[in-house]
Amino acid sequence: MKIGKATVPHTAISTSNEDTIVVRGEDLCKDLIGKISFTDYFHLLVTGSRPTPAATAVLDATLVAIAEHGLVPSVQASRMTLAAAPDALQGAVAAGILGCGSVILGASETAGRLFIEVEERAGAGGDLDAAALAVLQEYRAARKAIPGYGHPLHKARDPRVERLFAVAREHGANLHYIAIAEAIERQIPQVIGKDLRLNVSAAIPAVLLGIGFPLPALKGVPILARTAGLIAHLTEELEQSIGFALSYQATRELEYDGELPAGFAATASHS
Template identity: 60%
Template sequence: MRIGSAVEAKSGISASNPEMIVVRGYDLSKGLVGHISFTDHVWLLITGTAPEASQRRVLDATLVAIAEHGLVPSVVAARMTLAAAPEALQGAVAAGILGCGSVILGSSQAAGDFFHEIAEAAKASGDMDGTIRETVTRYRAAKRAIPGYGHPLHKGGDARAARLFEVAAEAGLSGEHIKVARAVEALLPELIGKALALNVSAAIPAVLLDAGFPVKALKGIPILARTASLVGHLLEEQLRPIGFIMAHEASSAITYDGTSPEGFVANEG
């Protein structure tokens, strides 16, 4: 029994024969290796076309901006996994990436969907502010967070977001989605009763969408960037291990409040 939609059994990404490997229409060995950067290759693999210099610059900037952010949950999970299974680097990287969701890393996709929805509706209505008001009100009524705004540390503004907007402007790619992102930030005090600065998870999709990056692939960019950082952390974990230290500190930081036999004291000794 066939499962899923009935589509042609075809793929346009790569193929090979004994003499050649073709990737998106290019001879991999002669046309790509040694000729393009990895950032170029990412754009090519995802979109099917080689990037313009301006598109490469914006994509490169987003990858650099989101790759590393200290001992965040994805890094902690990866380092503790490697401590427990030192032979499985791939498992440790996977452990770090599996937590990509609405709070960590995945919020760029949610913000991109949000901006894309507003930009398309505003194009039809000719009223960006009205579209933002309607969309934010609908999100709030559904108890959905406004993705890409607010940060527990960078409350006064996220320097990474500001720099990404500068890069987009320098590359000549500052467009409608950046306008939407900034307009939402300006209207939030009126709409939700408090100011929330846009963060890097808002800036990444805004600049990428203005550069022509596909909305459905946005989540892949933070995942790709953080993978590079995880490999760095996992090399350090092998040379200067802290995984079990983090596990011990986590155990010490949590107070047991369940039932226990008389005289039992948790974490004693």
């Protein structure tokens, strides 16, 4: 990130006076509250403009698709944190969000950057399959992971992929990045010797880039969506705590393979 020389801070997102709160040039109370959905408001906040109907449908679909997927690591971390500190909901939410990295949730941004690389390699009207193959070969040579492909549970395509693609088609969104995502999927076996199918982390940028959603904000979509899922899990955790049970499950099969002091005798249970 470039370090600028500005000495006066600037923002185009919000300002206010005694009577009015302005968000992206609109009066919050007169123009937005009760008149705009949260999905549209999120788009307005990030981009500075209200979405088209296609953009609303696609963005809303991605938020629904990624909000919840069971007791994934970020959810487990969040629930165990709340079990240990039930008065700190904000800390438990943060614990889950801090797990959003290049493997979990954050792959949407890196997959989006992969699509842009293929797009630039192909040029206007170029061969997407040839460009995808060339970029994938470079990734392979550099020992870089291919973001957004493969899933530990969904060995065929992640079922969320086709539904997101269908929403984009149904609402007339630009399908260019879907074509890039599918070209990459076709070329992966030539590069690594096996199929790796699209997962939701590649589907999200494939549809969002097609509605003009900014590349640097892609990671924010799964973060926002998963926050909703975390709040649901934490509400349940307060009513029916499983945080310590999750901790127990993690240690039940644990085997210590380090050195031991003389005379140490292992016990059958852990404290």
